[in-house]
Amino acid sequence: MKYIYAGYIIALAVLFLYGVTLMVRRARLEKAARTLEMENGRSVLRD
Amino acid sequence: MCSLESLLEVMATIDKAIDKRRTVMAAEPVTRPAPWSARRNRWVRAIGVAAILAIALDVYLGLWVTPPDKVQGNLVRLLYIHPALATVALYVAFALAALSSALWLWRRTRAPFFDRLAAASVETGIVFIALTIVTGSLWGRPVWGVYWTWDATLTSTALLLLLFLGYVAIRKSTADPQRRARRSAITALVAFMDVPLIQFSVLWWKTLHQKSTVLNPSLTPKIGGIMGATLALSFVAFLLLFVWMLINRYRIEVLKESLEGAEMEVAIRERVAEAGTSGHLELPADLRVPVSGG
Amino acid sequence: MLRDTLLVAGKDLRIELRSRVVINQMAPFALLVLVLFAFALGPDRNPLITAAPGLFWMAVLFSTMFAVQRSFSLESAEGLHDSMVLAGIDPAGFFAGKLLAIGCELFALEVLVTSGIIVLYGAHVKSPAELLVSGILGTVGLAAAGTIYGALVSGMRLRETLLPLLFLPVASPVLIAGTRAWQIGLQGNSSASSPWLGLLGAFAALYICAGIVLYGPMEDMK
Numbered sequence: 001m002k003y004i005y006a007g008y009i010i011a012l013a014v015l016f017l018y019g020v021t022l023m024v025r026r027a028r029l030e031k032a033a034r035t036l037e038m039e040n041g042r043s044v045l046r047d
Numbered sequence: 048m049c050s051l052e053s054l055l056e057v058m059a060t061i062d063k064a065i066d067k068r069r070t071v072m073a074a075e076p077v078t079r080p081a082p083w084s085a086r087r088n089r090w091v092r093a094i095g096v097a098a099i100l101a102i103a104l105d106v107y108l109g110l111w112v113t114p115p116d117k118v119q120g121n122l123v124r125l126l127y128i129h130p131a132l133a134t135v136a137l138y139v140a141f142a143l144a145a146l147s148s149a150l151w152l153w154r155r156t157r158a159p160f161f162d163r164l165a166a167a168s169v170e171t172g173i174v175f176i177a178l179t180i181v182t183g184s185l186w187g188r189p190v191w192g193v194y195w196t197w198d199a200t201l202t203s204t205a206l207l208l209l210l211f212l213g214y215v216a217i218r219k220s221t222a223d224p225q226r227r228a229r230r231s232a233i234t235a236l237v238a239f240m241d242v243p244l245i246q247f248s249v250l251w252w253k254t255l256h257q258k259s260t261v262l263n264p265s266l267t268p269k270i271g272g273i274m275g276a277t278l279a280l281s282f283v284a285f286l287l288l289f290v291w292m293l294i295n296r297y298r299i300e301v302l303k304e305s306l307e308g309a310e311m312e313v314a315i316r317e318r319v320a321e322a323g324t325s326g327h328l329e330l331p332a333d334l335r336v337p338v339s340g341g
Numbered sequence: 342m343l344r345d346t347l348l349v350a351g352k353d354l355r356i357e358l359r360s361r362v363v364i365n366q367m368a369p370f371a372l373l374v375l376v377l378f379a380f381a382l383g384p385d386r387n388p389l390i391t392a393a394p395g396l397f398w399m400a401v402l403f404s405t406m407f408a409v410q411r412s413f414s415l416e417s418a419e420g421l422h423d424s425m426v427l428a429g430i431d432p433a434g435f436f437a438g439k440l441l442a443i444g445c446e447l448f449a450l451e452v453l454v455t456s457g458i459i460v461l462y463g464a465h466v467k468s469p470a471e472l473l474v475s476g477i478l479g480t481v482g483l484a485a486a487g488t489i490y491g492a493l494v495s496g497m498r499l500r501e502t503l504l505p506l507l508f509l510p511v512a513s514p515v516l517i518a519g520t521r522a523w524q525i526g527l528q529g530n531s532s533a534s535s536p537w538l539g540l541l542g543a544f545a546a547l548y549i550c551a552g553i554v555l556y557g558p559m560e561d562m563k
Contacts, residue, residue: 209506216499237486238510238511241514248518249517251517251521
């Protein structure tokens with residue numbers, strides 16, 4: 001039975017971590033794009 | 048002196064090149080990714096929430112509500128995770144990557160969308176395939192006593208993981224976006240073509256070699272009622288999760304590429320600015336010689 | 342296309358005859374692999390004979406990678422690609438020509454390795470037909486897949502490490518099927534060999550078609 005728990009826990013943990021990584025990465029990139037736009041005074045992100 | 052004149056000529060050429068680059072830069076249309084509308088953000092968030100809820104329900108049903116199997120006992124509970132992961136990884140992620148790559152390669156449908164979709168699909172698929180292998184291995188451990196048994200499906204899946212990793216390696220090794228897209232697309236297609244051959248060869252390797260039947264944990268004869276419903280739910284749940292991850296990964300790819308382009312531009316502009324406010328390279332005063340018309 | 346195929350293959354083989362890289366370097370390497378396997382598996386002949394089919398195909402896989410890398414390093418000379426394009430060489434013909442040259446080199450190596458196995462490991466061959474057919478089909482398949490990947494990574498900095506990573510997983514059906522066919526060749530129950538030979542044939546056919554179709558788009562990259 002412990003193998004079952006291990007399997008569930010590992011799967012859920014990895015998926016959760018990957019999901020969080022994606023969200024964090026995306027937030028960082030969106031922010032960087034906005035910063036670049038402000039620094040250069042011209043639109044990086046098209047409205 | 049000859050050498051000084053030729054030096055000045057060289058500098059004049061560099062001058063012209065910088066001017067040319069400036070006009071080219073001003074004229075170049077740069078594609079920037081539009082920020083997501085509120086509506087799109089809401090949809091993506093909804094998919095994410097739905098995925099989490101579905102998976103939570105699947106886990107609850109799988110671990111506590113569904114009965115243990117007559118043959119496998121509690122081991123059958125991995126049925127509510129492993130096949131869904133495998134199906135998503137192989138039939139959704141890989142197939143999508145191959146289809147995207149094919150569409151990119153075909154001139155008529157070529158668009159950066161397909162290249163980025165393929166990349167996102169493969170990268171997300173790697174996570175699912177790795178988990179498929181881990182859960183499959185854990186499923187087999189109590190039955191066979193070892194973590195790895197060279198079971199036909201497990202081995203095929205391991206090979207597919209290697210193919211996915213090769214795709215990522217190629218992608219990381221090429222900087223130019225056009226070349227990267229082309230190389231990745233070809234890699235994905237050539238790898239995908241091999242999948243049926245790998246499946247057959249490994250299956251025959253295992254079964255035609257050993258006379259004994261291989262206990263395949265992913266096939267249980269009777270799955271009805273609550274077990275069947277949970278199994279179906281698991282497919283939906285992990286598919287939703289994959290879609291959510293795919294969308295986010297795709298967006299990351301779009302942002303990455305445009306930031307790469309923007310950073311390049313900034314770097315070039317800085318280089319150009321360094322050459323002097325007038326854009327001309329300046330010699331120290333004592334070396335300045337009037338350039339003759341020749 | 343046939344004319345281009347023979348042109349390119351002829352060029353490669355003629356370069357090989359003059360530079361003798363296969364003869365001087367790859368052949369000793371293949372034999373070296375046999376000797377190293379003997380060291381690894383022990384002086385007792387039995388494990389060696391049991392493993393011989395697999396060892397043969399492993400040696401062939403490694404040799405394929407060297408042959409592919411060598412073949413594409415010939416193409417990296419300055420301006421060579423442009424002169425090919427100007428000469429109007431059909432990309433599919435170029436692919437087939439490379440394939441043919443690599444295949445011939447590999448086949449020669451395979452004959453050598455087979456003799457090595459028979460002599461060094463003392464294997465007895467009951468049914469040589471399996472060895473021959475699987476050798477030909479497997480070689481063609483490996484050469485086709487190898488040429489595709491070789492072209493893909495040619496010109497990249499990391500090509501030496503990328504080529505094995507990409508090529509070897511894709512080549513595993515050939516390893517599996519070829520080994521089984523060889524086992525049957527050594528043990529002699531010919532009836533069991535058809536699925537394996539079929540698989541080798543399918544692999545070869547598939548990758549030849551893929552190469553012909555994909556080579557055009559690949560050329561556009563350079």
